[in-house]
Amino acid sequence: MSLDATYTREIPLVEGKTSFREIDDVIARPTETKPNIKWFIAIGISSTALLIGAVCLGLTFWYGVGLWGNNQPVGWAFDIINFVFWIGIGHAGTLISAILFLFRQKWRTGIARFAEGMTIFAVMTAGIFPAIHTGRPWLDGYLFPYPNQHGLWVNFTSPLLWDVFAVSTYFTVSFVFWFIGLIPDFATLRDRTTSGIKKAIYTALSLGWRGSNRHWQHYERVYLILAGLSTPLVLSVHTIVSFDFAVSVIPGWHTTIFPPYFVAGAIFSGFGMVSTVLIIVRKVFDMEHIITVNTLEKMNKILLATGTIVGYAYAMEFFIAWYSGNPIEQFTFINRAFGPYSWAYWIMFSCNVFFPQLFWFKKIRRSIPITFVLVLLVNVGMWFERYVIIVTSLTRDYLPSSWGMYFPTMYDFGILLGSFGMFFTLVLLFAKTMPVVAMSEIKAVTEGAQPSHKHKHE
């Protein structure tokens, strides 16, 4: 037998032979020890950013959205760019936790919990933007169909309303999915902790979970169904976000490629963000043998695949503009690449299409520093993708007499900075207070965790 089975053998997910106790010790350590100086520096930076964003938002509430750079014709600007950017970030988490679960990709276990947490924080951050975009966010209750004194209902034919339902459903379902996954781990923490207040909190959150197999039986089925429900849900959310654009008549937006193009872009940007944060977290919390290089390499492969899909979509947009014979559409795309915002277009194109192609090389895929630089570029590129789509199409649509330019103000940048601050503050608090890796799932995939059923043959 010259053919060796090791070629197809799965690489062990957890490096080295680790006992269950050790897994608990490593994963629970951030929740049980005082955070180190690195953590305080990180949360200092992120909460400062959050504070700057909060001040800018407060000023916006006081003086109105006139503080922003939005103008006529650019009614959608940083507010909607940031919304689409953050909601896209969230999609990677659901993809990792739900779609890869359905495909039985066991390598997801090391990063699934973290990615789910990021989904929730990203959707929370995203949710702020359409709310403040309305101008008077304290009246946003009108977005929901409820019996009101005007006797009016919402417009069910508008994609903007579909968005309200899609994003709120997405948040709710992601949240319960995340919480269900956390229950067994909360029980583990409850039984480990030596502090009364932590014990009280984890006791309440774990609902009295005791690892009963009569519970696991129903629990695993619900987890499977939730994964099955989340999969079409995550695809529908970014499809509906793309409908906000595609259902309008603005040149460059009114195209049928938008739903798949947006979904691929969302997964691409989300994986970029998950990698960015994971690379930091595995260093800060010493989890290199649980969030392994193999896992990061697999994520880089997904980045390569989705980045190429995004590149294909960029090319196809140009082709269809030419093929349609519609002069307005053709102008829009030439204007994107060579008009006043061509700098943004080429930032987007190089960050999203050129640089991820480096992941074809195995050495680069497995190099943590290069991966870190490339995923940062992906984050930048995907933010600029939304900038290009929104700003180039709105500044120059049909009539040249109604063309304009868009210049963001310091308040726009402040709120953008604040959104990053909010996201990273939540991520850091999450990493400090909750198990960032699913302990019960990791244990189930370590070597020797499942019965060999040898005794049957006795």
Place this chain on the structure above:
Amino acid sequence: MIGKILKKLDDKFLKGEPRTGELFAVAALFDTPDQIIHAAEKVSGAGYKKFDVLTPYPVHGMDGAMNLKPTGIGWVGLIAGMSGTFLAFLMIWWMVGINYPNIFGGKPYFNLPASIPIMFELTVLLSALTLVGSLIALFMKLPANANPLMDTDFVKRVTSDKFGIYIEAKDPKFKLEEVRTMFEGLGSTSVSNIHEAEYDLGDTKNPLLNGKFIGALLGTSVAVVGITYFVLNVLLFLPPFDWMHRQPKVLPQTESKFFKDGFSMRKPVEGTVARGFMPYEFKGMPDSLVVITPNPLPVTQKVLDLGKKRYDSYCSPCHGFYGKGDSRLRGQFPVPPTLHSVKVTNWKDANIYHVITNGQNTMPSYASSISRDDRWAIIHYLRVLQRSANAPDSDLETK
């Protein structure tokens, strides 16, 4: 201060007292998944019913080893999901198709393709929430922090690195020594008896009557009501939330210093004629100049009902409900003569119309308060009043 609170929490949650209640179960810990599968097969094979296996993660093949029925929770998700689809359909169809139809983009009022995204989202939402809710509350019967197993060394190991099994003392086949020997024979590293805790129920037997509980309930409700009132009736009328409440415009029925007459409302220019509305041609003329025209309204029950309504509102304060001149105003205004006089009875409808429109003596014009049709309807009703006050004998005989 904070240290004291933390100390108190430590005492409350960390100090486990030895449990002295009745025997709840006998529990055994095992080291490997193979052992626990074997133990589960043995226990279920021996005919025990009230037993359970506790593991830190789901162990493959355990459902079969414990002889459990397949879970039926999938059906809950299916039914909830289908209800979500149907309820979303019903909601949109009723709101935009029935309750408040509105045309958007020249499409039908209820537009099925445009409703599908929301129907899908609500399918997922309802299905997921029902699944999770029923999983926790119905299928797993959680929260269950009062379970006697909680906080035992047994559970503290099975949520981390050991595999546990226990048989409840309530099981009909339970015999303490037999169970312990069986577990030891299966290779358990630790076999323990688990006792129920004895709870101190305090003075009141009924927790609903507990003073602290009632106080907390009252406090919460007062806080919720107060905060809601403050937000909806105070906060939203303070800057910056009052944007668009204050606007630089004059409101109707208010004073305005801008105009000389001090009113914010403007009158139309003298001689303005509303579109499609001819002015009354005998305005201000004596009665003798009125050209007699017949009452344009038919005498129907509907017209008489309208006439009565308008008569009772506008005419009866001075003329009285029956037109006898019995004013309800107790002499604050000069009392008008009866409407049953020969003069008024013999007047043509157009003459009465002229008086209502123009006014007469101290009676002002009602042209701006009563619409033209309503005036004619009042006249029909007045004829009814006149007839009823002077009914001839023949009216009785015919009926």
